[in-house]
């Protein structure tokens with residue numbers, strides 16, 4: 001049992017050291033994440049505006065083809081007007097001419113609107129681009145800073161992780177799961193000891209009877225106030241001095 005408890009405490013000590021290394025990174029990982037998110041948003045905006053621009057320009061070009069075709073037709077119709085033989089033919093022809101002219105007008109005004117839209121989209125993209133540049137620059141800086149910190153601790157972190165793996169291999173799965181669950185819920189600290197009659201996790205007093213039980217290390221005891229696992233100060237100090 002004592003072995004079981006001391007192994008759990010050993011794991012806690014390693015994790016404390018790993019947490020300290022993680023803390024050195026400060027809010028850099030968060031900042032990098034945040035900047036990446038903002039950059040993606042801007043990139044998506046630019047992309048969707050460019051897509052809309054291309055679609056609009058394609059539409060304008062197909063409108064232009066249609067206008068040209070209609071104007072060719074109009075020329076033909078107008079020439080035919082001189083050759084009509086009766087009113088019925090004349091009416092049919094003028095109807096065609098009116099319809100074509102209306103369509104040309106409609107397409108021309110559509111194209112004008114498209115040109116305005118394209119201009120607007122161009123300005124919007126131009127507005128976003130410098131903001132994107134600033135964010136990219138900022139991201140590069142933060143990433144470099146983070147890389148430096150990570151690189152500075154690389155060896156220590158690798159050493160700690162190897163040691164952690166060795167310790168975890170000695171711990172039974174249910175104990176490890178309990179450890180991780182408490183660690184996650186209580187600020188990284190799952191295994192604590194007693195110092196001056198108080199839990200070192202929450203600093204609440206541990207009743208004398210419980211202190212005695214913990215000292216005997218017969219089973220896993222939890223702090224009644226915070227729920228962390230308490231281990232005997234003797235075990236803690238023997239691990240700490242290692």
Ligand SMILES: [Zn+2]
Pocket residue numbers: 199200201202203204223224225226227228
């Ligand atoms: Zn406690």
